Amino acid sequence: MIVVAAAALLFLGQTALADEGHEPIGDAIRSVPIFDAHIHYKQEAWQTYSTSSVIKLMDRSGVAMALVSSTPDEGTIRLFEYAPNRIVPELRPYHGAARSSNWTEIAGMADYLRKRLETYPHRGIGEFHLHNLDTVNRPLLRQVTAMAKTHDIPLHVHSGAAPVHLLYELEPSLTIIWAHAGLSEPVAVVEATLAAHPSLHADTSYRENDILASDGMIDPAWRKVIERFADRLMVGSDTWMNFQWDNYAELISTNRRWLSRFPRDIAEKIAFRNAEKLFGRKVDMDLIGKR
Ligand SMILES: [Zn+2]
Numbered sequence: 001m002i003v004v005a006a007a008a009l010l011f012l013g014q015t016a017l018a019d020e021g022h023e024p025i026g027d028a029i030r031s032v033p034i035f036d037a038h039i040h041y042k043q044e045a046w047q048t049y050s051t052s053s054v055i056k057l058m059d060r061s062g063v064a065m066a067l068v069s070s071t072p073d074e075g076t077i078r079l080f081e082y083a084p085n086r087i088v089p090e091l092r093p094y095h096g097a098a099r100s101s102n103w104t105e106i107a108g109m110a111d112y113l114r115k116r117l118e119t120y121p122h123r124g125i126g127e128f129h130l131h132n133l134d135t136v137n138r139p140l141l142r143q144v145t146a147m148a149k150t151h152d153i154p155l156h157v158h159s160g161a162a163p164v165h166l167l168y169e170l171e172p173s174l175t176i177i178w179a180h181a182g183l184s185e186p187v188a189v190v191e192a193t194l195a196a197h198p199s200l201h202a203d204t205s206y207r208e209n210d211i212l213a214s215d216g217m218i219d220p221a222w223r224k225v226i227e228r229f230a231d232r233l234m235v236g237s238d239t240w241m242n243f244q245w246d247n248y249a250e251l252i253s254t255n256r257r258w259l260s261r262f263p264r265d266i267a268e269k270i271a272f273r274n275a276e277k278l279f280g281r282k283v284d285m286d287l288i289g290k291r
Contacts, residue, residue, distance in 0.1 A: 029260040033064035035275035038205040038236025041075035051082035061252035064287040083291035090124030100129040104137035126156025130163035145171035178202040187221040205236035
């Protein structure tokens with residue numbers, strides 16, 4: 001009888017432990033640091049949001065570190081030079097006449113990118129857009145993928161699935177961060193694309209309302225993707241316009257809301273641990289208030 005009781009206790013104990021591992025992290029997510037994998041500090045923001053006010057916004061939301069790209073790249077460098085311990089800079093091609101729609105066609109683009117990669121400590125190339133593959137300049141893309149390999153840094157690509165496949169065709173050993181997890185691609189395509197390329201990561205900016213169903217729970221198809229690829233996802237805000245800076249606290253709290261529905265190990269990976277691995281930086285709450 002005693003043996004049975006002990007066995008039952010042991011069984012209960014194991015169940016409790018197992019349950020603990022699978023329980024959502026809930027409110028404890030508030031003390032988990034965030035790595036924001038999709039910040040822009042564009043020229044249009046510089047007047048309203050000084051470098052110090054950007055870092056203060058991050059502080060208030062527990063965003064310990066961020067991946068930053070800007071139009072023009074000077075914005076990223078300003079922010080990085082102000083707060084090098086908080087910013088991972090990446091090189092966005094857009095400047096002058098070079099914009100999201102035409103950057104692959106701009107004369108001198110490869111030289112511009114090469115020179116800036118040599119001058120500044122960029123840890124990625126992007127975020128850049130690839131829309132129409134018919135008009136995209138493949139020789140330039142080949143040079144960009146070669147630069148990524150030389151510097152051992154990822155590309156950060158805003159596109160549908162087809163350009164992701166093309167980039168991996170050009171250079172199979174790339175690491176790509178898929179901006180907005182494909183943005184308008186259906187969740188099934190997101191899953192298939194992540195499954196096809198083991199080094200494909202994604203930031204989930206602008207996906208919060210796909211991930212969170214209207215009842216505040218996690219959309220079941222997204223839950224499957226998030227659990228399956230928990231090692232390759234990162235959250236992000238995408239401050240592409242000033243209204244995103246205006247709403248920064250709300251954006252980060254929406255991200256914490258959906259992360260809170262997952263167990264601690266998954267939530268922490270997506271909040272900051274995947275970024276730690278990708279960029280070789282230590283991310284913790286001790287960074288808050290520092291620069
Ligand atoms: Zn963006």
